Amino acid sequence: MGFFEKLKEGLTKTKNAIFKQVDNLFKSFVKVDEDMLEELEELLIMADVGAASSEEIISRLREKIKEDRITDPEECRIALRDILVDMIGEGEPLKLDTKPSVILVIGVNGVGKTTSIAKIAHRLKENGKHVMLAAADTFRAAAIDQLQIWADRVGVELIKHTEGSDPAAVVFDAASAA
Structure with a gap:
């Protein structure tokens, strides 16, 4: 089993575990009440x-429960599903009409940015795009090494400098190379 199949399998297990907890x-509960909603919020x-x-x-x-006078937990579960579908929406395909196109990924530490970057790079490469990554997170320990591992696995180019260097310089070099 390849790396991405293992990753997909792991994410599927996580998703299934979360859905099982919500279903459980x-x-x-035999009726919808505040305790159930508090437990659901904690679970989320x-x-x-x-x-x-x-x-x-x-x-x-809560609004939906009040509007529709929902008392049955199963009806509440269906209402939750509808709310999540409404919030997430259908999404739109990524349009990379300009050359070069730039995707900037930002966020707090530990939320899966690097893994998401690898997934995006893999998908774009599969769709025939030339992909280059820029290791501009130069201050977090091992960030460059971690992105290098992903770039090698996915088979894309990585522009990098040494740890602690100027992130803007990395981005400049990547833009110049593109």
């Missing part, structure tokens, strides 16, 4: 949905 939560936060998003989801769910 709804099955453990623990599943890395994020505090603000979890609060928004629960707020919308």
Whole structure:
């Protein structure tokens, strides 16, 4: 089994575990009440949905429960699914009409940016695009090495400088090379 198949399998297991926890939560209550909603919110936060998003989801769910007078946990689960589908939406395909095209990825440490970059690079390469990564996170220990490993696995070029160097210089060199 290849690397990406293993990654996909691992993510699928995580997703299934989260959905199972949500299903078990709804099955453990005989009626919809505040305790159930608080447990659901906690579960969403623990599943890395994020505090603000979890609060928004629960707020919308409370409104739906009130509007539709939902008392059955199964109906509540269906309402939750509808809310999530509405919030996530269909999405739009990535349009890379300019050459070179730039995708900037930012976020706090530990949320999966590097792994997501590798997935995006892999997908773009599969679709016939020439992909180059720029290791501009020059201050986090091992960030450059981690991105190099992913670039090698995916088979794309990586522009990098030494740890602690100027991130803008890395981006400049990458733009020049593109």
